[in-house]
Amino acid sequence: ATVLRPLASNDTERLHKLWSLAGLPFRPQGRDSLGRLRAFLSAHDDAGWCAAADSHLIGAALVSDDGRKGWIERLAIHPDHRRAGLAKAIITACMNSLRDRDILVTGALIDEENEASRTLFESCGFVHHPGLSYYSYRRDSDF
Secondary structure (H helix, E strand, O other): OEEEEEEEEEHHHHHHHHHHHOOOOOOOOOOHHHHHHHHHHHHOOOOOEEEEOEEEEEEEEEEEOOOOHHHHOOOEHHHOOOOOOOOHHHHHHHHHHHHHHHEEEEEOOOOOOHHHHHHHHHHHHOOOEEEOOOOOOOOOOOE
């Protein structure tokens, strides 16, 4: 049976495995290291949500906010479990967590070529803003 639940700090290795199986690029030596993920997930009871079947993660996303704007990050669904409604369920759980924190605006960064994710988020009420450009400064290429 599949269970939707908050991610826990002991889910980090399973999260890395899910990201690999889902083809999601991540930085295991930098911002996505096991230690950093454990610390992030330990900071809040609802820093992420997952769909779990037995001891396996078959879907997950991280949730963060800066006190005024929230983010749904790193959404990944195992390839064998796509198109079953798990992504929408995880997005809904993330949105409810942000609503409970009184966050009024939620964002998601999606690769332009990832049509499936763009369609998914739009079906959940997210609006694409084509005039925006994303910039980042990284202290290190692993971050």
